[in-house]
Amino acid sequence: MSILNVSHIQRFSTGDGPGIRTTVFLKGCNLHCPWCHNPENIRADREELFYEKTGKRIPYGTMLAPASAAADVLEDKEFYIRSGGGVTVSGGEPMLQSEGVAELAAILRENGVNVLIDTAGCVPWSSFEAVLPFVSDFYFDVKAGSPAKYRELIGGEMALIENNLRKLVLVGANVTARIPLIPGVNDSETELRQIGAVISSAGVRHADILPFHRLGSAKYEAMGLDYGFKNTLPPSRDEILKAAGILGAYTDVGIE
Numbered sequence: 001m002s003i004l005n006v007s008h009i010q011r012f013s014t015g016d017g018p019g020i021r022t023t024v025f026l027k028g029c030n031l032h033c034p035w036c037h038n039p040e041n042i043r044a045d046r047e048e049l050f051y052e053k054t055g056k057r058i059p060y061g062t063m064l065a066p067a068s069a070a071a072d073v074l075e076d077k078e079f080y081i082r083s084g085g086g087v088t089v090s091g092g093e094p095m096l097q098s099e100g101v102a103e104l105a106a107i108l109r110e111n112g113v114n115v116l117i118d119t120a121g122c123v124p125w126s127s128f129e130a131v132l133p134f135v136s137d138f139y140f141d142v143k144a145g146s147p148a149k150y151r152e153l154i155g156g157e158m159a160l161i162e163n164n165l166r167k168l169v170l171v172g173a174n175v176t177a178r179i180p181l182i183p184g185v186n187d188s189e190t191e192l193r194q195i196g197a198v199i200s201s202a203g204v205r206h207a208d209i210l211p212f213h214r215l216g217s218a219k220y221e222a223m224g225l226d227y228g229f230k231n232t233l234p235p236s237r238d239e240i241l242k243a244a245g246i247l248g249a250y251t252d253v254g255i256e
């Protein structure tokens, strides 16, 4: 039996899939995106965030059996069913815990609850094979358009990520590409065209743009870390629409 390293569980989450959902955030990630909005989920170790202004301390990291996590999220089953929602497993990188995720998803599926996995995809294909019997919906990040940028900026192996994306589409999974739009990182026309080409050659039919925001800044402070993007402005509406126009030549595009 597996154990899940759960960062936290967020009920009635928005932006993590259709309908009313609960998001199970898992702890631990194998990438290091410098703009990351969820720094509390990167390290696998349990940690406590301390918010100086309010004096609040919030712990992240609990080891939970998949059956316990399932029992917890199933309390809201009625809401998921009525709204066409379900449970999203995110992180961190949830696919690093694919066995536990598969156990959790199997229980949820038995209960008629949809499961969506939100992944950056930099894991062996066998991790996807573990969950595919129980999960058909994936949010799959495409963060850069060239192997060099993937490697140097976030420590990801683009060939592996691209292969996993392609294979997921081939096996018939319902895949939405997610593109974080990060000023100065991947918002040039060249970079966006490269990203568009990756998505369309994998056969993904829909992509969502996730414009950069600074809502994670307070978490960095609470962790005693300096946030390299604290002075970066979010993209303007025009910049977002321009990016959508460029990517629209490759796939159907939405804006989150």
Ligand code: SF4
Binding pocket: 029, 030, 031, 032, 033, 035, 036, 037, 038, 039, 041, 042, 091, 092, 093, 120
């Ligand atoms: S893959 Fe996601 S959780 Fe991991 S560092 Fe990047 S943005 Fe953060």
